[in-house]
Amino acid sequence: MKITADVGRCVGAGQCVLTEPALFDQSEDDGTVIVLVDEPEGVLLDHAREAVRVCPSQAISLSG
Numbered sequence: 470m471k472i473t474a475d476v477g478r479c480v481g482a483g484q485c486v487l488t489e490p491a492l493f494d495q496s497e498d499d500g501t502v503i504v505l506v507d508e509p510e511g512v513l514l515d516h517a518r519e520a521v522r523v524c525p526s527q528a529i530s531l532s533g
């Protein structure tokens with residue numbers, strides 16, 4: 470499964486980073502999401518699914 474981030478939709482809420490800081494960071498410029506690991510496995514994949522669920526703007530998705 471691959472994480473895709475649409476920074477155009479991201480509102481910089483940071484819920485993804487709070488959910489799993491090993492997978493996500495935020496730009497120092499505008500707070501938009503940076504994906505650190507785009508093909509997570511194991512428990513990180515579970516946390517990626519949770520991050521997708523809690524993102525308020527549907528800016529991140531999992532596919533594949």
Ligand code: SF4
Nearest residue numbers: 479480482483485524
């Ligand atoms: S939770 Fe969603 S809107 Fe908030 S920083 Fe992460 S990707 Fe962006």
